[in-house]
Amino acid sequence: MSPSGATTPGHLDLAAEFEPGTRADWQRLVAGVLRKSGALPENxxxxxxxxxxxxxYDGIDLQPLYTAEDQAPPPGFPGVPPFVRGGRPEGSVRAGWDLRTLHADPDPAVTNRAALADLSNGATSLWLRIPAAHYAAALDGVHLDLAPVVLEPGEDYENAAKNLLELFAGVPDSEVSGGIGADPVGLRARTGDRHDLAPAAELAARLAKRYPKLRTIVVDGLPFHEAGGSDAQELGASVATGVAYLRALTAAGLNVDEAAAQLEFRLAATADQFLTIAKLRAARRVWxxxxExxxxxxxxxxxxxxxxPAMLTQRDPWVNMVRATVACFAAGVGGADAVTVLPFDAAIGLPDSFSRRIARxxxxxxxEESRLAGVIDPAGGSWYVENLTDALANAAWREFVEIERQGGVVAALDSGFLADRLAATWAARSARxxxxxDPITGVSEFPNLAEEPVERPPAPSVVDGGLPRVRYAQSYERLRDRSDAHLAEHGERPKIFLATLGPLAAHTARATFASNLFQAGGIEPVNPGAVDDVVTAFRASGARIACLCGSDRSYAEHAEQVAAGLREAGAAEVLLAGKPGEYPGINGFVHAGCDALVVLRGLLETLGVK
Known part of the structure; x- marks a missing residue:
């Protein structure tokens, strides 16, 4: 401001009329809100x-506020060690990531049509999970000098490399790019079978001399993620796998730099956008x-x-589009070099052209429209992201060190050490x-019992025998499957009667909560609304179980009497929506934080649903 109080030309004093806020001011306001809500104890x-x-799940505390007082190590600059801010140093604008689409249809003609459609509409590379014998037909018409191909050949990587490279006739060796996808450690994690690393390393050493842009080995973190592991566990196991490959590749004759250039890391991007951003940044720092x-x-x-894949649902799969959008956003902001968005119906079966188009x-x-790649490391400088990146890098390093103490990733898999650690995290995640x-929209929260099922051809069976593959929604979806089978056999779903007490305003909140919970298990709630005679309405509903829904006051005054009336009317069980208390005649309680799966399984058993 000038001495006269006039604003200096060209200068805008934002919020100049307000006193600067402090952390103490914020804490005082937070305390007031928490105290008013009853969440802040007096003492x-x-x-x-x-x-x-x-x-x-890695024990990292997430604070509600981060400021400049929260210090993290300097992240450096893009394209130079420690690569936290990205692996590429291109000025102020990135060219964008590689848009990679997955193809796994066993019919090579279908794969070919889908691949050509993807490449004609924005995709820049292909990821093939098909037999090596199908490569020629699947890639017919694909300009391999323009569209890199990355393989997932399983144990057949020698033959896969041969079949793929035959298709590059006429392309200079120096321009052959893509990935062979050899991953003996990933196969060990998936199948439980021991695979020697030496043949893959020797193949990489041979191909590296002739095809400088071709990567032979992939370090796949998805087996550890899909076993229910945490972000740090996925990173720790992945970099331990990378170290195992460095050892094998240098033993095959490559130096460390040449060996590192042969590796591509595959990591999961989830709907937790900040953890995904931090995971990709932390992974580069650790590697x-x-x-070095x-x-x-x-x-x-x-x-x-x-x-x-673990976050995908079979129920209300349309919500997967939202999950994938958030995950893709996080992968782009986190600096991934290539991104694959799995189609929203990938947990059901083979995707159709619509789901592939949406994913692409x-x-x-x-x-193109949001210009997300127009800035390098857009999350850089965020006190939250920088601190989360640092904490996750340290947690991942600890996981890596523990695996190395066991003799490396192969020994940790063979002994069951790694499986046990992943299982412990999955148990903790399962409890939440x-x-x-940890709500799942469309499944454990806001389910839709009337949804039309999405039908897809079954996907090829996946190899198993090693680490388990889990999906977060699977336990709830099994209950919904039981409900569907009951509907098909009896013409109706299992029911529960909501015995609403008092006027609409008094019971709506708890009735809505209870209805949402019961539908997550495929149990249809019958809600009569505000009625004069709850017991008569229960008899007319055809239900065998009832749940009281009302206010604490109405429970104190009427719960025992209404429960007794419902029992006389034939109710096998009477539940109450609210915190547990002393209410005679009540069999159980449903409330925020209760074990919904235990409640729902018990109700289905009582109702005779197989």
Whole structure:
């Protein structure tokens, strides 16, 4: 401001009329809100925001507010070690990531049509999960000098490399690009069978001399993610796998830098956008340090992010489009080199042309319309993201060190050490899923019993025998399957009667909560609304179980009497929507934080639903 109080030309004093806020001011306001809501105990001595903090499965505390006081190590600059801010140094604008689409249809003609459609509409590379004998037919008409192909050949990588490279006739060796996808460690994790690393390393050493742009080995983190593991566990196991390949590749004659150039890392991107952003940034930092201490030049990690198969649902699969959009956004912001968005129906079977188009266009919108790749590391400088990146990098390093102490990733798989650690995290995650602390929209929250099922041809069976493959929604979906079978056999779903007490305003909140919970298990709620005679309405409903829904006051005054009347009317069980208390005649309670799966399984058993 000038001495006269006039604003200096060209200068805008934003919020100049307000006093600057402090952390103490914010804490005081937070305490007031928490106290008013009853969430702040009278004798609570700590900082009030601690009541709002969360914690990841890696034990990282997530604070509700981060400021400049929260320090993290300098992230460096894009394209130089430690590569936190990205593996590429291109000025101020990135060209964008590689839009990679997955193809797994066993019919090569179908795969060919889908691949050509993808490449004609925005895709820049292909990921093939088909037999090597189908490559020629599946890639007919594909300009391989323009569209890199990445394979997932299983144990047949030698033959896959031969079949793919035969298709590059006429393309200079120096321009052959893509990936062979050899991954003996990933096969061990998936199948439980031991596969020697030496043949894959020897193949890589041979091909590296002739095809400098071709990567032979993939480090697949998805087996660890799909076993229910945490972000740090996925990263720790992945970089331990990368180290195992560095050892095998250098033993085959490559130096550390040449060996590192043969690797591409495949990591899961989830709907937790900030953890995904931090995971990709942390992974580059950890791998940079590993290649540096291995005696080579610090290397950026070549990253292929795939939207999480574990987060996909079979029920209300349309919501998967939203999950995939958030995950893709996070992968782009996190600096992934290639991104694959799995179609929304991937958990059901083989995708159709519509779902493939939506998956492809999700990336195109973020790249072309939202200009997401127009800035390098757009999350950089965020106090939250920088601190989360640092915490996750340290957690991943600890996981890596623990695996190395077991003798490396192969030994950790053979002994069951890694499986046990992943299983412990899956048990913790399962507990939060069961209590709906980790909600799944369309499945455990806001389910739709009237939804039309999405039908798809079955996908080829996947190899198993090693680490389990889980989906977060699977326990709830099994209950819905039981309900569907009951509907098909009896012409109606299992029912529960909502015995609403008092006027609409008094029971709506708890009736809505209970209805939502019961539908998550495929149990149809019968809600008569405000009625004068609840017992008569129960008799007319045809239900065998009832749940009281009302206010604490109405429970104190009427719960015992109404429960007794419902029992006389034939109710096998009477539940109450609310915190447990002393209510004679009540068999159980449904409330926020209860184990929904235990409640729902018990109700289906009582109702005779197989």
């Amino acid at each position: 609570f001595a700590g900082a009030p925001e601690h009541l709002l903090a969360g914690r990841t 940079s340090r590993i290649t 201490v291995s005696g080579g030049t610090a290397h950026g990690m070549r990253q292929h992010a795939v939207t999480s 266009n999700t990336q195109s919108i973020l790249l 899923l069961a209590t709906r602390q």
